[in-house]
Amino acid sequence: MAAAQDGNATAYRRLLSEVDAWLRRYYSRRLPPSAIDDVVQDVLVAVHEKRHTYDPNRPFIAWLTAIARYKWIDAIRSLRSRATVTLEDDVAAPSHENSVTSAWSLEKLLGTLKPAQAEVIRLVRLEGHSIEEASLATGQSATLVKVNIHRGLKRLAALLRNHPDEQ
Amino acid sequence: MSSDFLIDRLTQGLKPVHRRRPLVDGAILASVAIVELVLFLAFGFMRPDMPKAMDMPSFWWKLISLGLIALASGAVAVLSLDPTRSPRRGLRWTVGLIVLSLAAGWMIDAAHDGFGALLTRLDWQHGVQCFAKMVVLSIPAVIGLGVLMRRGAPTDRAGTALASGLAAAAWGAFVFVFACPFDDPFYVAVWYSLGCGAVTLLGRLLLPRIARW
Numbered sequence: 001m002a003a004a005q006d007g008n009a010t011a012y013r014r015l016l017s018e019v020d021a022w023l024r025r026y027y028s029r030r031l032p033p034s035a036i037d038d039v040v041q042d043v044l045v046a047v048h049e050k051r052h053t054y055d056p057n058r059p060f061i062a063w064l065t066a067i068a069r070y071k072w073i074d075a076i077r078s079l080r081s082r083a084t085v086t087l088e089d090d091v092a093a094p095s096h097e098n099s100v101t102s103a104w105s106l107e108k109l110l111g112t113l114k115p116a117q118a119e120v121i122r123l124v125r126l127e128g129h130s131i132e133e134a135s136l137a138t139g140q141s142a143t144l145v146k147v148n149i150h151r152g153l154k155r156l157a158a159l160l161r162n163h164p165d166e167q
Numbered sequence: 168m169s170s171d172f173l174i175d176r177l178t179q180g181l182k183p184v185h186r187r188r189p190l191v192d193g194a195i196l197a198s199v200a201i202v203e204l205v206l207f208l209a210f211g212f213m214r215p216d217m218p219k220a221m222d223m224p225s226f227w228w229k230l231i232s233l234g235l236i237a238l239a240s241g242a243v244a245v246l247s248l249d250p251t252r253s254p255r256r257g258l259r260w261t262v263g264l265i266v267l268s269l270a271a272g273w274m275i276d277a278a279h280d281g282f283g284a285l286l287t288r289l290d291w292q293h294g295v296q297c298f299a300k301m302v303v304l305s306i307p308a309v310i311g312l313g314v315l316m317r318r319g320a321p322t323d324r325a326g327t328a329l330a331s332g333l334a335a336a337a338w339g340a341f342v343f344v345f346a347c348p349f350d351d352p353f354y355v356a357v358w359y360s361l362g363c364g365a366v367t368l369l370g371r372l373l374l375p376r377i378a379r380w
Contacts, residue, residue, distance in 0.1 A: 013174060070250065
């Protein structure tokens with residue numbers, strides 16, 4: 001990166017290729033496979049635009065991890081506004097490995113929330129039920145379901161921000 | 168899917184960049200602040216009874232407290248523009264400093280004249296003017312910190328914005344101390360807290376939007 005800051009395009013290309021591979025491994029345990037490409041490219045652009053903030057006297061990986069985590073939190077937040085689409089039964093599914101790993105990480109995170117919050121996030125955001133259906137299933141009012149989803153996602157974002165990162 | 172196309176685009180015509188240096192950022196910010204203070208005094212806004220005011224402990228309490236708060240929160244804001252640094256711990260220290268400052272003001276305030284006297288001391292007509300002037304004087308610092316935030320890479324935008332808003336607010340109030348003829352600690356605690364609170368809130372709400380990356 002120090003060479004890239006000085007304008008060395010060859011070193012920069014090699015670095016970005018390695019960063020690309022590292023990011024794909026990093027997000028494979030943290031995001032659904034369908035979201036990884038977008039977030040990886042978003043991070044590559046961020047690395048490029050903010051490359052002047054890297055201090056060569058400090059480890060590059062810590063700098064990269066901080067940016068990757070920042071973009072990860074952004075991606076998790078975007079779950080709030082993303083519409084849920086129901087999949088047909090006959091959709092081709094090449095491999096479930098990444099999805100299973102992501103779901104396992106997500107379950108661990110949901111376990112840190114209050115049960116009422118985790119339950120409505122699981123129903124509405126992960127399983128695609130409507131607010132009304134979640135309200136009927138949990139006995140919470142529709143407003144409370146929305147509030148619990150909002151607070152739960154906010155808490156998740158705070159947890160991700162404050163939790164020491166794992167490689 | 169690989170990112171080869173994007174990598175090609177990013178590496179094409181790569182130019183050297185100036186590395187960000189917190190000391191340089193701090194120096195730029197300090198220059199903006201000092202120019203503002205010099206202009207403020209040069210335009211004749213200094214209180215006419217300054218020599219007398221300098222003998223009063225409450226004048227020094229205002230000046231030193233606000234200077235320290237501006238310095239501490241400004242340093243927290245600038246340091247947190249590095250993606251690996253969080254402003255949270257620094258913000259906790261700054262809040263401690265504010266509480267200490269208010270406690271010192273309370274200790275300086277020896278008068279206990281009842282609620283009616285407190286309302287008189289509050290002098291809301293002048294208080295609202297002080298509030299408005301403090302807000303206006305904090306604008307250059309808000310702009311300076313906003314520009315630095317856009318150029319930097321804060322990964323906790325909310326925290327950095329809070330520290331920036333606080334630094335700008337405290338700096339605006341610091342400059343205003345040279346013009347403000349009121350030394351009553353109760354008046355200062357109420358109106359300065361309101362002025363600083365408003366600018367801090369404004370910074371917290373606005374800066375994360377303009378510094379999104």
